[in-house]
Amino acid sequence: METLIFEEKEPFLERLRELAAAGHSWRTLQLHLPWEVPEVTEILSVPAGGLRFFAMLGGLSGFLGGMVFTIYTVTTWPLITGGKPAISLPPFLLISYILTILFGSLGSFAGFLLLARMPSIRGMAPEQEYGNRFVIIVREGEAP
Amino acid sequence: MESLDPRERIERDVLAAMGRPGWKYLAAVSLCALAVLAGFALWAYQSIRGLGVTGIMHPVGWGVYITNFVFWVGIAHSGTLISAVLFLFRARFRTSFNRAAEAMTVISLIVAGLFPLIHLGRVWVFYYLFPYPTQRQIWVNFRSPLIWDVFAVTTYMIVSMVFLYVGMVPDLAIVRRRFTGLPGKVYALLSLGWTGTLNQWRHYKWLYILLAAFATPLVASVHSIVSWDFAVSIVPGWHTTIFAPYFVAGAIFSGTAMVITLVYPMRRILHLERYITVDHFENIAKILLFTSLIISYAYIVETGLAFYGDNPFEAELFRYRSFGDYRHLFWLMVLCNSLLPLTLFVRRLRRSLAYLFAIALMANVGMWVERFVIIVNSLARDYDPYAWGTYTPGGVEIGITLMSFGLFFLLYLLFLKAFPILSMTELKERL
Numbered sequence: 132m133e134t135l136i137f138e139e140k141e142p143f144l145e146r147l148r149e150l151a152a153a154g155h156s157w158r159t160l161q162l163h164l165p166w167e168v169p170e171v172t173e174i175l176s177v178p179a180g181g182l183r184f185f186a187m188l189g190g191l192s193g194f195l196g197g198m199v200f201t202i203y204t205v206t207t208w209p210l211i212t213g214g215k216p217a218i219s220l221p222p223f224l225l226i227s228y229i230l231t232i233l234f235g236s237l238g239s240f241a242g243f244l245l246l247a248r249m250p251s252i253r254g255m256a257p258e259q260e261y262g263n264r265f266v267i268i269v270r271e272g273e274a275p
Numbered sequence: 276m277e278s279l280d281p282r283e284r285i286e287r288d289v290l291a292a293m294g295r296p297g298w299k300y301l302a303a304v305s306l307c308a309l310a311v312l313a314g315f316a317l318w319a320y321q322s323i324r325g326l327g328v329t330g331i332m333h334p335v336g337w338g339v340y341i342t343n344f345v346f347w348v349g350i351a352h353s354g355t356l357i358s359a360v361l362f363l364f365r366a367r368f369r370t371s372f373n374r375a376a377e378a379m380t381v382i383s384l385i386v387a388g389l390f391p392l393i394h395l396g397r398v399w400v401f402y403y404l405f406p407y408p409t410q411r412q413i414w415v416n417f418r419s420p421l422i423w424d425v426f427a428v429t430t431y432m433i434v435s436m437v438f439l440y441v442g443m444v445p446d447l448a449i450v451r452r453r454f455t456g457l458p459g460k461v462y463a464l465l466s467l468g469w470t471g472t473l474n475q476w477r478h479y480k481w482l483y484i485l486l487a488a489f490a491t492p493l494v495a496s497v498h499s500i501v502s503w504d505f506a507v508s509i510v511p512g513w514h515t516t517i518f519a520p521y522f523v524a525g526a527i528f529s530g531t532a533m534v535i536t537l538v539y540p541m542r543r544i545l546h547l548e549r550y551i552t553v554d555h556f557e558n559i560a561k562i563l564l565f566t567s568l569i570i571s572y573a574y575i576v577e578t579g580l581a582f583y584g585d586n587p588f589e590a591e592l593f594r595y596r597s598f599g600d601y602r603h604l605f606w607l608m609v610l611c612n613s614l615l616p617l618t619l620f621v622r623r624l625r626r627s628l629a630y631l632f633a634i635a636l637m638a639n640v641g642m643w644v645e646r647f648v649i650i651v652n653s654l655a656r657d658y659d660p661y662a663w664g665t666y667t668p669g670g671v672e673i674g675i676t677l678m679s680f681g682l683f684f685l686l687y688l689l690f691l692k693a694f695p696i697l698s699m700t701e702l703k704e705r706l
Contacts, residue, residue: 162473165282166445166704167480171473182481186489204406204414215418222418226426228496233430236489240437243482244467247475254468260452261471263282263703 135267140168143265147174150267161268163261182242189238190231197227282703285550289697290453292545296692299544307685314678317671318393326396328671335654335666340394342646343679346529347387348428348501349522349642351435352494353530354380356562358438359490362483368558370701371551375541376534377439378694382686383533384432386679391424393675420503427500431493438486444469444479445700498526505649511592512653515580521573525642528566528612532638535559537687539632541696550697553626560625563638567616570645574613588658596652600665604644605652611641 137143150160157175164171171177201223209217244250279287296304321328331338354376361369392398404425406415415422447466454462469475502522505513535556542551581593596605615637619625651666668676690696 157473160473163471164473164476165471166700167476172477175473177473177477180478180481182478182485186485190489200406201417205417207412207414210413210416212416212418219418222423225423225500226417229423229426229430232489232493233433236434236437236486239482239485239489240441243441243478247478249467249469249475250464251468251470254470255451255463255466257470262452263280263286 133269135269136261137265137267138263140265143267144168144170144174147171147267150269151175155269159270161270163264163266163268165261165263165265168265180246182239182246185242185245186235186239189241190235192238193230193232193234194227196234197230198223201226281706285699285702285706286449286453288547288549289695289699289702290450292547292696293450293692293694300688300692304685304688307681307688310677310681311685314675314681317674317678321393321396321671321675322398328669330667330669330672332664332666334657334662334664335651337394337650337654338666339647339668339672339676340390342643342650343676344387344390344394345501345522345646345650346643347383347390347679347683348431349498349526349529349646350383350533351380351387351431351530352498352523352526353534353562354378354383355431355435355438355490355494356527356530357534358442359487360494362487363491366558367705368555370698370705371555372534372538372559373701374439374442374694374696374698375538376530377435377442378687378690378696379530379533379537380435381432381439382683382690383530384428384435385686386683388428388432389679389682420500420507423500424504427497431497434486434490434493438490441479441482441486442698443694445471446695446698449699450695494527495523498522505653510653510657511586511588512581512596512649515577517573517576517580521570521577524566524569524573525612525645528563528570528638529642531559531563531566532635532642535563535631535635536639539628539635541691545691545696547697550702553628556628556631557622557625560619560631563635564616564619564625567612567619567638571613574609592653592656595656596648599652600655601648601652604648608641608644608648611637612645615641 135146137146147160147162151174155175157177160175162171202218205217205219211217329338329340331340357369357376358373358380362373391404392401395401404415404422406422415425444467447462448469448471451459451462451466499519499522502518506515506518508514538551539556542548578593581589584590596602615634619631619634624630655665656663
């Protein structure tokens, strides 16, 4: 395992380009970054990941859950209030809209934890803290 | 001459704010804690004796408690505007304000959430507000705007908390590295094991965009829903379609004023002048001015509608609002929210931080008064002259209102010491 540590971004990106040209991909390299570096995504052609689907799933379940819940509760004991029909779609859509946002946000957060493999006990007390440095770890046996 | 690495300097400067507190900080915390204790004691007294200890009486059933609720929910809005909306629009100056504004959002929602409970009187039956299965299968009325409020404000609070926490995760990993002992362990736990791997960053980037996208419609919808508490009724002065955008603009105006109120002293006390510049304040001042113009326009439109609409009750209410029992508050509102902010058209005044701070304080006063004017005038003078009356808040209500300010500043002061108040990761990224 070879660990390459860089103080500055430019030399790090230069070395990363060389490794990419040599056939390394985002799967064969372990990177630690002090902040998000968009160039890395381009150099290693990192795919977007599936978080959007968690957001969509959460949002959809919130919307449908809101509709089902409001209609179910109002039909369980159909009290007429304010002369409005028992199943009043405008206010029910409002509840569904709010639950879309709530479940969409929580779904996104849960998806992030799952995909980023967090919380990580090992990460809470890492063997090596890299601070503000850019790190490339080339794993042995995983070279192209 | 100092030759510290700029990234190290950011960490040092921001984390210095989390150091051992000085006597001024402790004095401020004690003062706020005292206000909170006194307020909770008054709430306990009110719970035992009943709402009769307040000034709330027929016909004014919504007094300063609902005023406070609407005010504090409004304060929350600018936090989401600065953190989510400005993020989506790639406004660089947001980095200086976003953490403070996000914390302000969560804290003001906590404070706001207390007021419906205080206003209930019988607070121990608060769970009636939520839909829960009962033996008789009677559920909440989803056609009622008060239930929309419960859903909207609770959702807003949860989403804001997630957004604030997610934004802090990379910074908490830095704090973990800098602290030892028990605090270090707590921050390690809170950092969720963040080590800045490529896999973490690629999903984090998407998470932040998605949360910003989910939070952005909340800026418009939450205070629209709060405004519908009033607008769906047929009470003169409340029953108008402009209430939603009018309330949202007012919310952003008051929230922006509160951000300035918090950040100006914080910048001086914590020596953050290097990161929060006069240019940044000028940009925030422009938001303040812009939203002030929108609410001034709303004041004119609603008055115009009242007289153009040929509804005598509506016209009388607007006459009463301007020249009746609460006229002094009405004109104070116009002065603080519409006239004084116009001076921010002058660039020199916009860039004078002490002046901007004074304008922000006046805007806070003006917006609280605006909520009071809207709520109380309409209830004091609706259709039937036999049901007219006036309202004066009692000592309990004033004490509990002061408690809300004490609680807000107390939680904010505690946040300052417990978490990094600027996003170190974003500041480094922008070097």
